[in-house]
Amino acid sequence: MAASLEGSSGVRTRGLTRRFGHVLAVDHLDLDVAAGEIFGLVGPDGAGKTTTLRMIAGVIAPTEGAAEVLGLDVVRDGNRVRRRVGYVAQRFALYGDLTVAENIRFFADVYGLARGEWTAWAADILAFSGLTEFQGRLADNLSGGMRQKLALSCALIHRPQVLVLDEPTAGVDPVSRRDLWRILYRLQADGYTILLSTAYMDEAERCHRVGLLAGGRLVSAGTPDELRMGLPQTILEISLVEPSAADLRLARDLALQTPVARGAQLFGDRLHVIVTSPPDGEAVIRAISARLRVNQAAPITPTLEDVFLAARAPSP
Ligand SMILES: Nc1ncnc2c1ncn2[C@@H]1O[C@H](COP(=O)(O)OP(=O)(O)OP(=O)(O)O)[C@@H](O)[C@H]1O
Ligand SMILES: [Mg+2]
Structure with missing residues (x-):
């Protein structure tokens, strides 16, 4: 799986800013996510979580400031960044009329992977996501939890090193949420860096470090204990x-x-x-x-x- 990069930087932003017209969605954000950790962004609706994650994933450009993923600049090295990042958007587009296996294949094609490169890996991903027996089911017929597991599986197909997950457990029942967290811990143990946003405080507690975002600004960041004690x-x-x-x-x-x-x-x-x-x-x-x-x-x-x-x- 992903190489271990202990002690090095997974994601680093400096003065990262994004405006939409007169709306300042992200306001000079300095964020540091260590390689190999699970970092949670929490904040109220409209705090700028999605906009931050989209800039880090190389989906939209910053208005000002910079973001690096594994030392690569998201604008200058956009293509290399996108190859190293698995991004699951808040409203991730699965193809409802394609099966689980076909969705994964679709994403393998998008990344231009040759068949020999991904089929064994896809079987591994489906196995640890608990989707093996649902391979033939249409995505439209999956439960909310299974859809999120499939979205995560699709984002893993090109063997990224960093996962950027925008509210990966929103609208998912508690049992599936626990399953998803089990998968995230397993990925983290295998060396992945995981940056996610969540609206659930019990999930923030499960992250190694947490950043509190409000009004596009980082209000505080640290381990859950540091935040409580501080x-x-x-x-x-x-x-x-x-x-x-x-x-x-x-x-x-x-x-x-x-x-x-x-x-x-x-x-x-x-x-x-x-x-x-x-x-x-x-x-x-x-x-x-x-x-x-x-x-x-x-x-x-x-x-x-x-x-x-x-x-x-x-x-x-
Ligand atoms: N494409 C866009 N055009 C205009 N304004 C936008 C756009 N995307 C986001 N915004 C605005 O930027 C601000 C931050 O939005 P963002 O979606 O990043 O917040 P969020 O923390 O992800 O919120 P939520 O918890 O609701 O997902 C909001 O005021 C939002 O309305
Ligand atoms: Mg959002």
Whole structure:
């Protein structure tokens, strides 16, 4: 499979910028993905994840700045970059009226691969993607999870070294999501560099490193632990006595109405409130206690979701 490039750069961007008319989709992004790691880009809708990945995959050109894949410039060495990158777009175009095997063959043809070069490899890919027994099925008749596995398989056919995957598990059921992650870990263990975007925080936790993108800018980057530990604000976790759904929403609104709250989010039956320091939390607890019965309230180690929310919250 792919050669190991430990310690070297998988993907590197400097001042990477893309405008669409007056929209600044990606704003001077400096991103470093080490060769051989799984790096996750997370960010709200419109944060610039897709635009960033498209520039790195050599699908669209930057307006300004540069991106390198395995040391190759995506503009100057575009063709060499595209040969080394397997890109799965957010709305990846599979051919619905072609079977699984025919789709793979189609992509082998697109890359100009000779038959001898890819058939054994395709069998390997189908086997570890769990698609062998579905080779004859039309892509239109696959489940969401199987479609994503097929998209990934097609992106692997030219033996790339770097995978660029735009929300590869969006709309996929939890079991298939786990399967897909098993495949990604297997590819990473074989030396692939994987850069993906995801809307799921539990998936961000599975990445070696994560970059938080907002408004086209990299707000922070690091291992999930580094991001959690590096959060300057305090996360206060509050639970109520036998709350209804309406009570929980009211608690969140009451928290947000206090001037010290920088953000608040419900996690099942618990409320997380971002405050600048623990004493500020007292005002939040008082505001909620005035209307509802508080069970417990204490500062906690932030989750990645908290970090993400804090990154989007207005600064004090
Ligand atoms: N081809 C385009 N023409 C005009 N504007 C665009 C184009 N592509 C993206 N944009 C704009 O650029 C910004 C970033 O979009 P992008 O698709 O990169 O975000 P995203 O983080 O991938 O969002 P999502 O989570 O919804 O996929 C948005 O404001 C979007 O409307
Ligand atoms: Mg997108």
